Amino acid sequence: LRQVAEGKASAQAEAAEWKRKYELERDRNQKFEHAEKPCLEHQVDLDDQRTNSPAKQLKSCNVANGQSGKCCSRNGICSHEVLKDGTPTSDSKIVKKASFKLSWFCKDDQSDQYKHDIVSFERGNITTAERSSKQISLKWQSCPQTVLILTKPNSVSVQILCSEMIRWLRQAKNLHIYVEPRVRVELLTESSYFNFVETWNDDEEVLMLHTKVDLVVTLGGDGTVLWAASVFKGPVPPIVPFSLGSLGFMTPFYSEHYKECLESILKGPISITLRHRLQCHVIREAAKNEYETEEPILVLNEVTIDRGISSFLTNLECYCDDSFVTCVQGDGLILSTTSGSTAYSLAAGGSMVHPQVPGILFTPICPHSLSFRPLIFPEHVSLRVQVPFNSRSPAWASFDGKDRKQLAPGDALVCSMAPWPVPTACLDDSTNDFLRSIHEGLHWNLRKTQSFDGPRET
Numbered sequence: 001l002r003q004v005a006e007g008k009a010s011a012q013a014e015a016a017e018w019k020r021k022y023e024l025e026r027d028r029n030q031k032f033e034h035a036e037k038p039c040l041e042h043q044v045d046l047d048d049q050r051t052n053s054p055a056k057q058l059k060s061c062n063v064a065n066g067q068s069g070k071c072c073s074r075n076g077i078c079s080h081e082v083l084k085d086g087t088p089t090s091d092s093k094i095v096k097k098a099s100f101k102l103s104w105f106c107k108d109d110q111s112d113q114y115k116h117d118i119v120s121f122e123r124g125n126i127t128t129a130e131r132s133s134k135q136i137s138l139k140w141q142s143c144p145q146t147v148l149i150l151t152k153p154n155s156v157s158v159q160i161l162c163s164e165m166i167r168w169l170r171q172a173k174n175l176h177i178y179v180e181p182r183v184r185v186e187l188l189t190e191s192s193y194f195n196f197v198e199t200w201n202d203d204e205e206v207l208m209l210h211t212k213v214d215l216v217v218t219l220g221g222d223g224t225v226l227w228a229a230s231v232f233k234g235p236v237p238p239i240v241p242f243s244l245g246s247l248g249f250m251t252p253f254y255s256e257h258y259k260e261c262l263e264s265i266l267k268g269p270i271s272i273t274l275r276h277r278l279q280c281h282v283i284r285e286a287a288k289n290e291y292e293t294e295e296p297i298l299v300l301n302e303v304t305i306d307r308g309i310s311s312f313l314t315n316l317e318c319y320c321d322d323s324f325v326t327c328v329q330g331d332g333l334i335l336s337t338t339s340g341s342t343a344y345s346l347a348a349g350g351s352m353v354h355p356q357v358p359g360i361l362f363t364p365i366c367p368h369s370l371s372f373r374p375l376i377f378p379e380h381v382s383l384r385v386q387v388p389f390n391s392r393s394p395a396w397a398s399f400d401g402k403d404r405k406q407l408a409p410g411d412a413l414v415c416s417m418a419p420w421p422v423p424t425a426c427l428d429d430s431t432n433d434f435l436r437s438i439h440e441g442l443h444w445n446l447r448k449t450q451s452f453d454g455p456r457e458t
């Protein structure tokens with residue numbers, strides 16, 4: 001039964017991955033197949049999809065796609081492709097969701113003819129052209145109209161900024177605002193002016209948030225960005241993270257300049273870091289049937305499997321796809337995204353990796369071995385961490401530092417790249433923001449410069 005459940009989980013992850021790859025591939029092919037028709041021509045249809053009935057949506061989509069299921073994008077990803085899943089609600093008749101287009105560029109854009117080949121065989125030479133180092137740019141194709149503001153709890157400065165920002169977004173920009181139920185109560189306690197601010201009542205409404213929200217603003221530290229990502233179990237709208245914590249690796253925007261920042265974000269284009277997430281399935285040995293596989297959990301930083309309160313050594317068998325990797329004997333193991341590489345994984349001795357690099361970091365925590373160096377796996381693998389039957393104690397899994405789950409002997413955790421990344425807005429661009437955060441946040445490689453005078457090589 002466990003094998004069946006594991007098979008199902010990995011098949012689901014694989015299917016999602018194939019869907020993502022298929023969509024990217026289809027966009028690439030578009031460039032070659034499509035006539036030079038500007039994307040904006042289809043804009044009316046795309047906007048209509050948001051406001052009209054499902055039947056009309058289907059029709060307009062078919063018209064936009066020339067009945068062939070193709071996207072209007074030619075050199076990027078259109079928002080209606082990323083966000084189209086989910087049925088339209090009655091609200092979507094009133095408020096249109098803004099459409100945008102993501103596009104990328106390489107430094108050597110001149111070599112355009114090879115840009116869309118992953119691997120090409122030119123006169124026997126293998127060349128790669130599809131690298132992960134592209135800066136992604138988001139261009140609004142219709143104006144954003146709905147902003148979700150997520151805030152760190154129990155902070156007076158955050159509360160003050162939140163109400164000030166909402167007033168400005170409403171009065172100067174005439175935007176629809178969503179906040180968490182807790183924040184709406186706080187706002188209404190402050191003033192009945194905030195009656196227009198919307199929220200949700202149950203988890204089902206949260207599941208549909210991505211169909212209503214154009215932009216997410218976070219006010220807090222990295223933990224608030226992790227929180228924002230966890231709210232979206234599927235596609236995530238672009239996130240603009242304002243720094244109101246002590247260490248902001250993922251929060252490049254300064255809250256003092258929020259008006260200028262939001263002006264330019266709402267206008268676009270925006271440089272985006274597409275932060276990959278991991279999809280984790282807990283597979284129970286005791287599962288009675290395959291349907292008992294627990295809901296997958298998406299993490300932006302990492303999933304940690306550790307010894308919890310147990311004083312025994314953790315014993316974890318690790319597999320990559322079907323190959324045995326190793327047995328971790330120590331305090332535990334961190335499976336991290338590249339965004340999470342500067343968080344817990346870093347503290348456990350893992351490398352810092354640029355967040356735009358797609359990979360899964362495999363970092364042991366205090367391994368009782370002299371030779372256990374951290375690894376980085378490619379993005380397409382599925383990793384399985386199994387608590388062996390002969391383990392002396394259970395292990396504990398935690399997801400972005402939250403939601404601890406016990407893994408009994410025989411239980412396993414299966415982890416692969418999720419199809420829904422977290423797009424965070426950059427202050428500058430992906431690379432400069434990353435370098436600034438490791439310089440300013442960690443004082444990386446800070447050393448006094450050697451003086452000029454002294455002995456010299458002759």
Ligand SMILES: NC(=O)c1ccc[n+]([C@@H]2O[C@H](COP(=O)([O-])OP(=O)(O)OC[C@H]3O[C@@H](n4cnc5c(N)ncnc54)[C@H](O)[C@@H]3O)[C@@H](O)[C@H]2O)c1
Nearest residue numbers: 221222223247248249301302339340342343344347400401
């Ligand atoms: N020994 C450690 O370094 C350690 C231990 C436990 C958890 N953590 C990290 O804390 C994260 C949860 O963050 P939180 O804010 O909810 O908890 P928290 O309030 O305990 O803060 C943890 C610290 O990690 C920083 N952080 C979080 N994500 C980061 C990232 N991607 N890059 C660099 N620094 C980052 C935060 O800014 C914060 O200073 C976990 O995902 C885990 O990575 C680290």
Ligand SMILES: Nc1ncnc2c1ncn2[C@@H]1O[C@H](COP(=O)(O)OP(=O)(O)OP(=O)(O)O)[C@@H](O)[C@H]1O
Nearest residue numbers: 150151152153220221222223224227245246247248
């Ligand atoms: N909207 C929210 N609802 C519930 N919990 C939240 C929310 N936003 C943030 N948190 C939690 O609050 C904690 C602290 O948040 P955050 O890291 O943003 O602030 P901080 O600790 O002041 O920042 P720093 O770690 O940089 O000092 C985190 O554990 C985070 O998960």
